[in-house]
Structures are given as C-alpha cells and as structure tokens.
Amino acid sequence: MKITGLKVMVCSPGRNFVTVKIETDKGVFGLGDATLNGREKAVAAYLESHLTSCLIGRDPFDTEDIWNYLYKGAYWRRGPVTMTAIGAVDIALWDIKSKALEVPLYQLLGGKSRNRLMAYTHAQGQDLAETVEDVVAVKEQGFRAIRVQSGIPGLKKVYGVSDKESYEPAVKSSRPVEENWSTAKYLEFIPKLFSAVRKEVGADIHLLHDAHHRLSPIEAARLGKELESYHLYWLEDATAAELQDRFRIIRQHTTTPLAVGEVFNSVYDCHQLMIEHLIDYIRMTVAHGGGITPMMKIANLASFHNIKTGCHGPSDLSPINMAACLHFGMAINNYGIQEYMGYPQETADVFSTSYKFADGYFTLDESPGLGVNYDEKKAKTFPYEKAYLPINRLEDGTLWDW
Ligand code: CS2
Numbered sequence: 176m177k178i179t180g181l182k183v184m185v186c187s188p189g190r191n192f193v194t195v196k197i198e199t200d201k202g203v204f205g206l207g208d209a210t211l212n213g214r215e216k217a218v219a220a221y222l223e224s225h226l227t228s229c230l231i232g233r234d235p236f237d238t239e240d241i242w243n244y245l246y247k248g249a250y251w252r253r254g255p256v257t258m259t260a261i262g263a264v265d266i267a268l269w270d271i272k273s274k275a276l277e278v279p280l281y282q283l284l285g286g287k288s289r290n291r292l293m294a295y296t297h298a299q300g301q302d303l304a305e306t307v308e309d310v311v312a313v314k315e316q317g318f319r320a321i322r323v324q325s326g327i328p329g330l331k332k333v334y335g336v337s338d339k340e341s342y343e344p345a346v347k348s349s350r351p352v353e354e355n356w357s358t359a360k361y362l363e364f365i366p367k368l369f370s371a372v373r374k375e376v377g378a379d380i381h382l383l384h385d386a387h388h389r390l391s392p393i394e395a396a397r398l399g400k401e402l403e404s405y406h407l408y409w410l411e412d413a414t415a416a417e418l419q420d421r422f423r424i425i426r427q428h429t430t431t432p433l434a435v436g437e438v439f440n441s442v443y444d445c446h447q448l449m450i451e452h453l454i455d456y457i458r459m460t461v462a463h464g465g466g467i468t469p470m471m472k473i474a475n476l477a478s479f480h481n482i483k484t485g486c487h488g489p490s491d492l493s494p495i496n497m498a499a500c501l502h503f504g505m506a507i508n509n510y511g512i513q514e515y516m517g518y519p520q521e522t523a524d525v526f527s528t529s530y531k532f533a534d535g536y537f538t539l540d541e542s543p544g545l546g547v548n549y550d551e552k553k554a555k556t557f558p559y560e561k562a563y564l565p566i567n568r569l570e571d572g573t574l575w576d577w
C-alpha cells in the first residue's frame with residue numbers, strides 16, 4: 176500500500192477544526208485531528224508546506240519509521256505546532272492500518288483492557304449557588320466524575336465559566352479578549368466552593384478542578400492542602416509546568432492528587448514529573464502529544480510510576496482526537512479518565528462517530544479503524560474564522576497566565 180495524498184481540511188462547525196485525510200493507492204484513507212486552538216492555520220501550513228511531500232509514496236503501515244522521520248527529520252524538534260502536525264499524520268496512519276486489517280484501532284494497541292471508559296465533564300456557574308446547581312444537574316445526567324469551575328466573587332470574567340450552553344474559550348475576533356484575575360480572591364473562595372459542592376453531592380462523585388496554570392507552587396500547595404478534606408479526584412494545572420521540579424514543592428505539602436499535561440507535546444515535558452512521582456495523572460492528549468505512536472510509549476513510562484492517563488478532551492479538539500484517545504485508553508492498563516464536554520450538533524453533523532457515550536462511560540464497538548467519518552461537503556458549509564484564546568491580566572494590569 177502507498178500513500179498517494181494528504182488533504183488538510185479547515186472548517187468551523189461550531190468552532191474551528193483542522194482535519195487531515197491521508198489517501199492511499201488501495202482506496203483506504205485515514206483521518207487525523209490537527210486542531211490547535213487559536214493556532215489552527217500554523218498547523219495547516221506546517222502540514223501542507225512541509226510534511227505532505229515527505230509522505231507521498233510511503234507505506235502507511237510504517238508508523239514507527241514515519242514518526243521518527245517526521246520528528247527527527249525536522250531537525251527543529253518538539254513544540255505544539257510541529258507535534259500536532261505529526262500527531263495528526265500518525266493518527267491517520269493508525270486509522271489506515273486498522274481499517275486495512277479490518278479491526279478496531281485498539282486491537283493493534285493491546286486489545287481491550289476494560290469494557291468501558293469512565294469520563295468526566297464540566298459543571299460551571301457564575302457564583303457558588305449556580306455552580307452547585309449545575310454540579311447536581313450534571314450528576315443527574317449520570318456522570319460519575321465532574322469538573323467544577325465557578326465565577327470568583329469580585330472578578331468579572333474568569334477561566335472555565337460561560338453563560339453559554341457549553342464552554343468554548345476561543346473567541347472569533349481579530350485579537351484575544353482579556354480576562355481578569357486575582358489569586359487572593361480565588362484562593363479565598365475555592366475551598367468554600369468545594370465544601371458546598373461535596374456537601375451537596377456526597378462522597379461517591381469524583382470532583383475535579385482546574386487551576387489552569389495560575390498559581391505559584393506554594394499557592395498551589397496551600398490550595399491542595401485546603402482541599403484535602405473534599406477528596407478531589409485531581410487538582411489540574413496547579414502551577415505552570417515549564418519547570419517540572421516546581422511540583423516538588425506542591426507534592427511536599429499535600430495529598431490532593433495532581434494532574435498536568437494538556438499543554439505538553441512530548442515525553443520531555445513530563446519525564447521528570449513521572450520518574451519523581453510528582454503527579455498522579457498525565458493529561459497529554461493524542462493529537463497534541465505527537466499521535467498514538469509516542470503516546471503509547473508515554474503511557475508505558477507512566478505505568479512504571481503509578482501514573483494514570485487523563486487525556487485532555489475538550490470540545491476544542493475534534494471527535495477524531497476523542498476517538499483516538501478512546502482507542503488508546505481502551506488498550507492501556509493505566510487508563511484513568513477521559514475528559515468529555517460533548518459537541519454541538521453542527522460538529523456532530525460533520526464528524527460521525529461509532530463510539531458511544533451513556534451514563535458517564537464511553538464504549539467502543541468493533542468498527543474498523545478509529546470509527547470516525549468526516550462529511551467533506553457539509554464541512555465546507557462551515558468556513559474557518561480566526562479565533563483566539565483569551566489573555567489574562569491581574570487587577571493592576573499585569574499580564575498573567577490564562
Ligand atoms: C481546559 C481547556 O479542558 C481543560 O482542562 O484546560 O478548557 C483548555 O483551556 C482549552 O482546551 C484550551 O483550548
């Protein structure tokens with residue numbers, strides 16, 4: 176079998192997505208997700224200008240060699256744009272391989288390690304009361320695990336809270352919108368929020384929270400300590416993780432489980448966190464992590480250090496990445512949980528999937544490959560519009576982590 180072409184398709188059914196379609200001389204094609212929120216066109220250009228010509232004529236089954244060719248052959252290694260481009264190609268090649276062999280992708284990764292995959296979704300509110308109400312509503316939908324984000328008293332607009340049906344952080348505009356932040360106000364409020372939520376939902380529901388990179392290590396340590404009695408499933412992105420050893424400070428002070436990694440794109444971003452047992456869940460997702468090929472290696476490294484996966488899976492990654500994460504999660508032993516926010520109808524109109532979701536769990540059937548189809552005609556009716564993730568400023572105007 177030979178690769179005959181690579182198409183990059185940018186569309187916006189509800190929000191911007193970048194999809195790769197790799198075609199072969201046997202008529203089997205594969206799909207990959209190349210969506211990088213706020214930088215979609217950079218990945219599309221990398222694929223079209225630099226990768227396509229390298230792939231024509233290659234055997235799509237040679238996933239290991241092709242991955243190393245694209246990673247080491249670039250000379251300029253790592254980074255979200257490069258690794259998302261490589262990730263999309265890798266996912267598409269694994270889709271081709273499993274379709275050609277007429278098995279679901281997870282069968283090539285180790286088969287079934289479980290019969291269903293637990294998911295978590297987002298609950299949010301403008302204030303404590305609204306957030307507690309939304310957590311209860313999400314629990315009644317059958318979710319066993321719920322991420323809790325709330326407006327912060329005294330702050331106008333903060334991460335994770337929207338007055339719309341589902342939370343989409345990117346705004347279609349010519350430059351980023353600005354949000355504001357006060358760590359003091361946040362740290363004062365969050366323990367009160369979780370005290371109220373835990374009291375309302377009881378001990379059986381897994382509660383998660385995303386600090387979204389904003390705290391210093393010692394502030395994160397304080398928050399983790401103050402949340403211990405509410406037994407969180409995880410505290411995510413407690414501090415910005417460019418310097419992995421910062422997590423030593425958090426780890427020394429609290430037993431609250433730590434999750435990090437949605438902005439990581441290679442094993443080198445998390446290697447120290449893993450070998451020093453500084454985290455409990457790795458949040459890397461298949462598309463941004465370079466694809467199935469490296470993610471299987473990263474999951475194996477994590478498994479030696481009692482670390483489970485918790486793939487990033489917001490609605491700003493497409494159902495193709497979701498499917499890739501589910502096949503990956505089905506096969507590995509150290510699966511933890513899958514983020515799932517659901518998709519608007521327009522997205523479901525373009526991306527049809529064979530994975531099913533009910534009562535808080537995903538299931539996969541025996542459909543060959545990833546089990547995702549992409550309606551190219553429908554996609555063209557949703558043209559791309561530039562969008563940016565917000566930026567964040569402190570109350571005195573200082574630029575801060577968003
Ligand atoms: C968040 C995301 O889902 C999460 O854990 O961190 O909402 C993240 O902010 C967006 O995916 C960025 O595009």
Ligand code: MG
Nearest residue numbers: 385411412437
């Ligand atoms: Mg997050």
